Amino acid sequence: MTHGSPSSRTVNCPLCRRELRSAGQAYRCAKGHGFSAPELLAEQSTLASRLLRGVVGSLESTIALSADLASAAQEDGPPSLLRSVERELDDGKRTLAFVRARLLDDPDELDAYRI
Numbered sequence: 181m182t183h184g185s186p187s188s189r190t191v192n193c194p195l196c197r198r199e200l201r202s203a204g205q206a207y208r209c210a211k212g213h214g215f216s217a218p219e220l221l222a223e224q225s226t227l228a229s230r231l232l233r234g235v236v237g238s239l240e241s242t243i244a245l246s247a248d249l250a251s252a253a254q255e256d257g258p259p260s261l262l263r264s265v266e267r268e269l270d271d272g273k274r275t276l277a278f279v280r281a282r283l284l285d286d287p288d289e290l291d292a293y294r295i
């Protein structure tokens with residue numbers, strides 16, 4: 181899709197990820213999926229929410245595993261392993277908080293993570 185600007189970005193189909201071509205206010209991919217602009221916005225939002233929920237599930241598993249490994253490392257692991265696992269645990273918790281803030285669409289919470 182072009183807008184006559186070199187900075188325009190490609191918009192992909194939310195159903196098959198192929199590039200969308202615009203024709204007026206309609207969008208269509210090579211596979212034949214078609215959307216009006218409002219439909220496309222709604223589908224993109226739904227896709228983003230679904231992907232973020234998958235990320236949340238993955239991060240929750242990473243945090244649970246990291247917590248288990250940190251407990252084991254506190255018992256009999258080398259300090260370097262404990263530091264590494266605790267860092268992974270902190271990173272996972274921070275990323276999870278960011279993603280949850282995005283899912284909840286809480287601008288104040290999200291602002292805390294902006295650089």
Ligand SMILES: [Zn+2]
Nearest residue numbers: 193196209213
């Ligand atoms: Zn498509």
